[in-house]
Ligand SMILES: Cc1ncc(COP(=O)(O)OP(=O)(O)O)c(N)n1
């Protein structure tokens with residue numbers, strides 16, 4: 001008999017769950033299995049929902065012969081008897097299948113037992129029962145199986161992973177994972193405690209593929225690159241960047257301003273009806289090119305050509321367009337800047353914001369204390385309309401840092417003093433003028449300028465890796481966008497032809513237009529506080 005694989009040695013990276021009914025016409029199951037192994041599948045689960053016992057046995061044995069050639073463990077879905085009969089390496093059990101302890105008592109010592117989980121309580125029970133790994137799903141929507149519980153979303157998986165801290169129980173996510181969202185799945189699910197998935201489980205992306213070897217290879221290379229990244233940095237998003245100083249930040253921002261002027265990146269903006277014209281003018285003034293498009297039909301094409309996407313929730317008229325735009329931006333690895341305007345004002349807005357953040361990964365989220373408080377479910381700061389109530393956060397630096405870790409992106413907390421964090425560093429910015437509060441849409445203008453700077457930051461990346469969803473210095477992009485507006489506001493307010501809000505707004509656009517790297521370096525008040 002061939003050697004069984006021991007629990008500790010399992011590599012869960014690319015976990016194939018079989019599904020013969022999904023094979024394209026003319027494709028042979030065993031050939032597909034072998035090609036998937038050649039492409040990098042590291043664990044196989046035989047899932048036969050319609051086969052009788054004799055057929056299940058035959059398929060399991062034939063699959064095992066191939067898996068053993070590649071030294072890849074084979075697990076059996078639900079059926080302990082089949083696992084025993086073929087001396088499989090283990091089983092995968094659902095919530096309504098045999099309890100782990102009973103399965104453990106029947107199976108040989110060292111068998112691998114995995115359990116499906118879709119709540120934190122399931123995870124806790126699986127840990128207590130001595131499961132070796134959990135399959136958390138469904139992370140996305142899937143057509144492969146009729147789901148009986150709600151889709152968890154990447155942020156939900158992250159919350160569940162926290163419950164595995166310190167347990168040694170391994171975890172894969174399942175449900176709707178494809179090569180197109182694998183990187184987003186891996187990055188987006190990391191918990192605030194830095195707990196990452198051990199692997200991803202797929203059915204259709206491999207079983208339904210015309211080229212299973214290529215499909216498995218693509219998933220496998222994404223996972224490998226991700227693992228090499230997360231091994232270096234367990235938690236935050238851009239911790240790979242060098243030590244920041246006020247001077248180094250000002251230099252990065254200034255160089256991004258130069259890049260904007262020379263490259264003139266196209267910035268796709270889905271924004272609200274109040275500020276569309278003003279935000280487009282701010283984009284042009286900085287030297288970039290705006291496209292204010294909202295139709296779902298153009299989202300895919302736009303994601304190819306634009307340098308960044310701004311999603312401003314000021315007027316939520318087309319949620320589908322926002323979902324689609326973000327999906328394609330993630331796919332094409334373009335930064336998404338999310339401005340959850342008024343998210344605390346209504347339940348509808350909170351629901352939409354959560355839906356968007358579950359569907360795609362933002363590179364930067366910008367909001368005032370009320371908005372970010374609502375997003376973080378904070379008890380400390382509440383929102384009223386688009387404004388905050390009360391004094392703000394007692395410790396804004398730690399708030400932005402924690403939210404950055406939770407959302408896995410750069411967070412900008414706007415106010416009289418602005419705070420920016422990538423989950424590792426926290427930067428305090430002290431520029432701005434009170435006239436900004438007397439014109440409409442100055443906050444939205446910050447979102448726009450952040451998108452422009454992030455487009456420049458992403459455009460400087462020469463070699464793209466799979467280590468991050470969006471390569472490029474998003475922290476500097478975020479800071480650059482804030483400083484552009486706040487420094488320009490000070491310059492505008494100081495002009496002799498500015499007498500109040502009416503003359504301030506055109507002067508602000510002028511000063512954005514006239515902003516130079518030197519002015520940023522001279523005027524920016526940047527403090528690295530952590
Ligand atoms: C890795 C992995 N995770 C979850 C499942 C789902 O298993 P289960 O809940 O038993 O549902 P069915 O697969 O029986 O439909 C899985 N199979 N693998």
Ligand SMILES: Cc1nc(C(=O)O)sc1CCOP(=O)(O)O
Pocket residue numbers: 017116135136137138139141142143144145147174175176177201202203204205
């Ligand atoms: C078998 C299975 N279990 C799920 C769960 O949520 O527990 S989702 C799922 C099907 C996953 O198929 P695909 O990769 O084609 O989306």
